[in-house]
Amino acid sequence: xxxxxxxxxxxxxxxxxxxxxxxxxxxxxxxxxxxxxxxxxxxxxxxxxxxxxxxxxxxxxxxxxxxxxxxxxxxxxxxxxxxxxxxxxxxxxxxxxxxxxxxxxxxxxxxxxxxxxxxxxxxxxxxxxxxxxxxxxxxxxxxxxxxxxxxxxxxxxxxxxxxxxxxxxxxxxxxxxxxxxxxxxxxxxxxxxxxxxxxxxxxxxxxxxxxxxxxxxxxxxxxxxxxxxxxxxxxxxxxxxxxxxxxxxxxxxxxxxxxxxxxxxxxxxxxxxxxxxxxxxxxx
Numbered sequence: 001x002x003x004x005x006x007x008x009x010x011x012x013x014x015x016x017x018x019x020x021x022x023x024x025x026x027x028x029x030x031x032x033x034x035x036x037x038x039x040x041x042x043x044x045x046x047x048x049x050x051x052x053x054x055x056x057x058x059x060x061x062x063x064x065x066x067x068x069x070x071x072x073x074x075x076x077x078x079x080x081x082x083x084x085x086x087x088x089x090x091x092x093x094x095x096x097x098x099x100x101x102x103x104x105x106x107x108x109x110x111x112x113x114x115x116x117x118x119x120x121x122x123x124x125x126x127x128x129x130x131x132x133x134x135x136x137x138x139x140x141x142x143x144x145x146x147x148x149x150x151x152x153x154x155x156x157x158x159x160x161x162x163x164x165x166x167x168x169x170x171x172x173x174x175x176x177x178x179x180x181x182x183x184x185x186x187x188x189x190x191x192x193x194x195x196x197x198x199x200x201x202x203x204x205x206x207x208x209x210x211x212x213x214x215x216x217x218x219x220x221x222x223x224x225x226x227x228x229x230x231x232x233x234x235x236x237x238x239x240x241x242x243x244x245x246x247x248x249x250x251x252x253x254x255x256x257x258x259x260x261x262x263x264x265x266x267x268x269x270x271x272x273x274x275x276x277x278x279x280x281x282x283x284x
Contacts, residue, residue, distance in 0.1 A: 012154050020048055021193040026113065030272050031055045031204055032147045033185055041102070042209075045093050045124025045134070045150075050076050056084045064101065068092050081163055093134055100139040103154035125151035125201070135206075139179040148180070148206040155237050169266045171230035175223070178215075178270060179205040213276035225277045229265040237265050245280055253279035 015103035021027055031052060037060045047053045047065040049072065055185065056063050063086045067073040073090035080086040084129050089096070102120055118178065122145055131152055137188075138148060152160070155168075161182045162168035176182055183205040191270055212219050231240045238261050254261055257275040268276070 014246060019193040019195060019197040021051055021188075021192060022194040023188065024051075026186075026192055027055060030123065030149060030151070033205060034147070036057075036122055037061070037121060041120045041122075042120060042221075043120050043122045043145075045122065045126065047088075047124070047277065050079055050086060053080065053116065056123070057083050061085060063087065063134060064280055066091055066093050068097055094130065094137055098144055102144040108205065114115065116228065119146035121146060122148040122150070123140060126156075130154045131156050132175075135172075139175070142208050142210065142212050143180060146208050148208075149185075149203065150206065151188075151201050151203050154187055154202045156202040157204050160184075160206070161203055164269045164272075165267050167219065167266070173224060174226050174230070174265075174270060176206065178212070178222075178226075179210050181206065181209045182206055203220060211270060215270060217277055218273050221281075222274065222277055225280075226265075226273065227267075229273065233264070233266065235262050235264070236261070237268070240265065241280075249280060249283050253283055256283075 014097055031039060034040075034056075037056070039061050040066065041062040042056055042060040044053060044056060044063060045064040047067050049063075050070075053063065053076065057080065060220045064084065065076065065090050067076060068091065070090060073088055076088045077132070087270050102118075118209070122138065138145060159170060159172050160172045160176045161184045162170075185203045185205055187202045188202055189200055190198065208246075212222070215222075228244055229240055238247075238254075241250055251261065253259075253276055256279040257272065259272060259276050265273070
C-alpha cells in the first residue's frame, strides 16, 4: 500500500514495498478530513517520510506516529526532534500496547475518581495484506478512538462500505459496520504516488459507533458466528453453519428470524444476522 512521503527528496529508498504519497493537495485533504484536532491526540500509522506528520504536527495537540521501518523511524525522530508535541515510535502497529500509550498512568488519578479517556483520532495507510488485522486491533481498542481516517486499496474501501446484497459485502464489511459508520471519502490514482502502485487507493472515514448493544449480541460469540457465516462465500448460510449447528436447529432459527434457508450470508443485514444468532443461541 502507498506510504506517505516528505515533500523534499530523501536518501531513504523504499525497502518494504512502500509507495510514497507525492500529491501535496491529497495530503492536505486527508489531514483536513480529521477536522479540528487542536485539542486532540492523533495516532498516525505508517508516517513513512513524514508528509502527513509535518501537516499534523502543526494542527494536533499531541501526535504519536508509529513507523515499523527502522531507517525511516530514525529519520523521522531526527526531523521532528525539536517539535515537542510529536512522538515518533518505532514499532509494529499490531504489537503496540495501546493501554500503555493511551491508558491512565500510575498516580494520574485520585483514588475513587474514574479516569476519563481522551478519545484519539487515527490517520494513516494500511498495507493490504494486513488491513483486516489492523482494523480488528483498532476495533478491539475502540475505547481509545473516535474516528479513523485511513488510506486503503480501493477494492478494500468498496468492501468496507458495501451494503448487504452486494457482491462486495463480506466478513470485512459486516465487521467494520458492526463497530463503525463507514464513509468513502475520495480515491487517488497510482500517479499520486512515487513509485506508482498498480492499484488505486481510497481514503475512508470510520466513525466509531459500536452496534453490539443495540443488536443485543455478545461481542466474541457474534464475531465467531459471522466468521462461520461468511466461511465460504459461494456456499449458502445453511451450509456454512451446519458444522456448528444441527439442521433442525438451523431450520427452526431461520424460521424464527425470517431468514430463507437458501440465502447466503452476504444477503443479510447485521440486524438479520443478529436475529439469527440470537435465535440459534436461544435454541441451544
